[in-house]
Amino acid sequence: MTSRKRSSKKKSSPQSSSGNPCTIEEIVPKEEFEVEQEEKEAYWDALCGSITPPPKVFYPTRPATQLDPTLPSRTSPAYLKTLREFYRVPSGVVFRVTVHGESAEDLPEGFFTSYEAFLTCCRMWFPIPEAIVRALDRFEMLISQLNVASLQNFLGVLILSYELGMDLSLDEFEGLW
Incomplete structure (x- = not known):
């Protein structure tokens, strides 16, 4: 029969280097140093090769339009054209916006439901x-x-x-x- 020692995650009180828990040690704050801007730039240049921040990731955003409650989709054919050009979606991929009376659950033969987020956020642009x-x-x-x-x-x-x-x-x- 073997026994294992249980480990607990209790916080223990800080002890001094002498081992006596009653002795209180003085805690010295970390020393702060001023660094000149030229030194910072030289450091980043040596570390990264450039001090310019990376460009912000851009993707097209849908233009603000008046929401039409009778339409099942907020996407317009013009915006889908912009997405196609930006993500270089092959011309063989057919985008179709649902019209009045259609729903994402009842699709025409050969189509499936996809969302803008698949292109803009997930980068799923392939057929x-x-x-x-x-x-x-x-x-x-x-x-x-x-x-x-x-x-x-x-x-x-x-x-x-x-x-x-x-x-x-x-x-x-x-x-x-």
Whole structure:
């Protein structure tokens, strides 16, 4: 039979170097030094190669427009054109804004729901392979319901199947999950 010593996370009182907890030691504050601006610049130049801060990351923002409660989307075709040009989305990728009477859950054949944030925040600008779109349709899921890890798994299975010379059918693809 073995025994293990439990460790506790209790804060202990500071002790002196002599080991006597009753002896109080004087705490000396850290000494501050003034550094000249030229020395700071020389340090950063030597450390980083440049003292200029990195440029702020820019992405297009949607223009402020009057919200129309009858429309299901706040995105305009003009803004989608701006996103396409900025992120260099291939022309084969079709963007379609829902119109009055349509919803993100009831899509035309061949389309899936995506959100601006996938382009602007997640940087997902590549076309999603058809096999993944069909599998999501079979599972009755939206692309927005996938997290990054699950999308990586989908892509990993596809890439591995292509490397092995396999063309996975939808049933085979579903069988892997």
